[in-house]
Amino acid sequence: MDFGPFLLLALMEGTVMAAVLALTAVGLSLVFGVMRVVNVAHGEFFMLGAVIAWFVTHYMPGPPAVGFAAALVICPLLVGGVAALSDTLILKRLNYDPEATIVATIGLSYIFQQAALTFYGPDARPVEAPFDLRIQLPWFGYSGYKIAVVVAAIVILLAVWLLMTRTRAGLIMRATQLDRTTARAFGINVDRVYAAVFALGAGLAAVAAVLIVPIQQAHYLMGHDPLLLSFIVVIIGGLGSLRGTLLAALVIGLSDGVISVFFSPTLAKILATLLVAMVLVFRPQGLFGVKQ
Amino acid sequence: MLELKAINAGYGNVQVLRNLSLTAKPGQVTCVMGRNGAGKTTMLRTIMGQVQAQAGSITLNNTPLHGLPAHEVPRHGIGYVPQGRRLFGELTVAQNIEIGLMTRHKTAKTRDYVLSLFPRLRERLAQRSSTLSGGEQQMLAIARALCLEPAVLLLDEPTEGLQPSMITLIRETLLTLKATGVATILVEQRVDAVLSMANQIAFVSNGTVAETLENTNLTPATPQFQTYVGI
Numbered sequence: 001m002d003f004g005p006f007l008l009l010a011l012m013e014g015t016v017m018a019a020v021l022a023l024t025a026v027g028l029s030l031v032f033g034v035m036r037v038v039n040v041a042h043g044e045f046f047m048l049g050a051v052i053a054w055f056v057t058h059y060m061p062g063p064p065a066v067g068f069a070a071a072l073v074i075c076p077l078l079v080g081g082v083a084a085l086s087d088t089l090i091l092k093r094l095n096y097d098p099e100a101t102i103v104a105t106i107g108l109s110y111i112f113q114q115a116a117l118t119f120y121g122p123d124a125r126p127v128e129a130p131f132d133l134r135i136q137l138p139w140f141g142y143s144g145y146k147i148a149v150v151v152a153a154i155v156i157l158l159a160v161w162l163l164m165t166r167t168r169a170g171l172i173m174r175a176t177q178l179d180r181t182t183a184r185a186f187g188i189n190v191d192r193v194y195a196a197v198f199a200l201g202a203g204l205a206a207v208a209a210v211l212i213v214p215i216q217q218a219h220y221l222m223g224h225d226p227l228l229l230s231f232i233v234v235i236i237g238g239l240g241s242l243r244g245t246l247l248a249a250l251v252i253g254l255s256d257g258v259i260s261v262f263f264s265p266t267l268a269k270i271l272a273t274l275l276v277a278m279v280l281v282f283r284p285q286g287l288f289g290v291k292q
Numbered sequence: 293m294l295e296l297k298a299i300n301a302g303y304g305n306v307q308v309l310r311n312l313s314l315t316a317k318p319g320q321v322t323c324v325m326g327r328n329g330a331g332k333t334t335m336l337r338t339i340m341g342q343v344q345a346q347a348g349s350i351t352l353n354n355t356p357l358h359g360l361p362a363h364e365v366p367r368h369g370i371g372y373v374p375q376g377r378r379l380f381g382e383l384t385v386a387q388n389i390e391i392g393l394m395t396r397h398k399t400a401k402t403r404d405y406v407l408s409l410f411p412r413l414r415e416r417l418a419q420r421s422s423t424l425s426g427g428e429q430q431m432l433a434i435a436r437a438l439c440l441e442p443a444v445l446l447l448d449e450p451t452e453g454l455q456p457s458m459i460t461l462i463r464e465t466l467l468t469l470k471a472t473g474v475a476t477i478l479v480e481q482r483v484d485a486v487l488s489m490a491n492q493i494a495f496v497s498n499g500t501v502a503e504t505l506e507n508t509n510l511t512p513a514t515p516q517f518q519t520y521v522g523i
Contacts, residue, residue, distance in 0.1 A: 168394065175380050175391050182378045184362040185340055186436070187395035 005139035014257020019153035022249035025233040027204035033240025043227025044112035049206025050218040068130035076203035083202030116220035129214035238289025299348035326496035371442030381422030392439025427458035495520035
């Protein structure tokens with residue numbers, strides 16, 4: 001294959017990765033932005049989404065599209081529910097102390113991992129794509145499902161943006177993010193907002209996992225990479241900045257795609273980590289973060 | 293009527309309020325004066341549920357407020373203008389007002405009334421609140437609290453750092469509210485402002501109301517100002 005088509009293929013692969021990464025990282029960024037909680041269990045919410053998607057598609061009768069559509073609804077709701085419960089039972093009791101919640105979410109991540117190992121097993125298992133469509137370009141054929149993943153991610157991210165900027169719920173979340181004490185003085189139930197945001201963040205990770213699981217198999221250790229990459233994206237974009245998160249996801253996703261195709265995936269991760277180090281040294285608040 | 297009876301409150305092991313009692317009546321302004329650290333702000337924060345009372349009672353028209361979660365207190369009609377304004381700086385003027393309206397499900401009618409009190413805010417609805425001048429920010433902080441249509445309004449040093457014309461505007465607004473029957477508790481250090489608005493003046497010292505005076509024939513030379521405020 002010539003260089004041009006090869007580059008195009010790499011960019012398309014990078015775009016798919018960027019889309020899924022943006023969904024996952026926006027969840028992490030929302031949780032940090034509103035609650036000031038560094039959620040180390042975020043990758044395991046991603047993993048739970050994928051594992052539950054396997055269960056739903058495996059046991060749902062009918063064509064694959066039906067099971068997949070059901071997974072798209074059930075997984076974020078279930079994972080969001082687990083997250084809300086974790087918030088109420090654990091994080092709230094720690095009064096959202098930044099250091100204590102890091103330790104608590106590390107603990108949560110092990111609990112979720114071991115639960116998945118116990119009930120799902122150690123094997124990686126495939127989930128069938130909802131449709132089998134191949135788009136034939138002049139140089140190569142490309143999976144129509146991967147393009148659908150990008151479109152779906154854009155639609156969901158747009159919905160999140162509209163939620164945050166155009167709705168009353170978004171206004172309440174932003175007010176809580178800015179000053180939770182004053183928010184309470186205006187009748188905002190901050191505990192409920194936190195539970196909702198934690199559920200939303202986890203739900204976004206779960207949706208991302210459902211979208212990606214027909215491309216990558218579901219596995220109980222699959223949460224590590226999304227967690228690492230989400231942190232990279234959120235640190236580069238600026239903690240709590242949705243705009244920065246989206247832009248950084250695009251940069252990291254595309255560069256990961258291109259470098260992985262032309263060189264190696266390991267080099268892509270090394271360069272991303274190097275970029276994080278540079279950002280931490282020269283602009284600790286991230287590209288779009290606010291200096292404290 | 294808001295009544296505080298024998299309130300004890302503080303932060304952790306540090307007790308700030310000791311057996312503090314105070315009453316705010318409808319259509320009256322109760323000014324609270326005292327030195328720094330006397331417990332004035334803690335008293336307002338205790339009313340708002342941000343600091344939990346360890347003993348005593350807080351009632352609004354005989355409905356107990358003490359022990360309620362902080363977000364429940366404003367829903368009973370307590371508007372709060374905190375020290376330093378504490379606006380949601382990244383939100384616009386309109387959004388700050390919207391937050392106030394949401395507290396007690398108030399409508400555009402309330403919004404229009406509040407903006408009629410502060411016409412300058414109407415011109416700046418789309419502006420980010422952190423970019424307003426100090427006086428405009430204070431107007432917005434008061435407007436946001438008035439969006440609750442409060443039965444009781446708590447203000448913590450609203451004239452601090454403002455130019456005289458702005459202080460006059462705030463004073464006129466508070467007198468208008470007084471005429472509409474709002475009970476106001478005003479923490480204030482400026483004697484001239486206090487004398488022009490107050491029905492009663494409660495002097496707080498060492499976490500308790502040491503003395504309360506009716507504002508009749510008081511002057512800046514009244515010795516209590518020197519004793520409790522050091523002016």
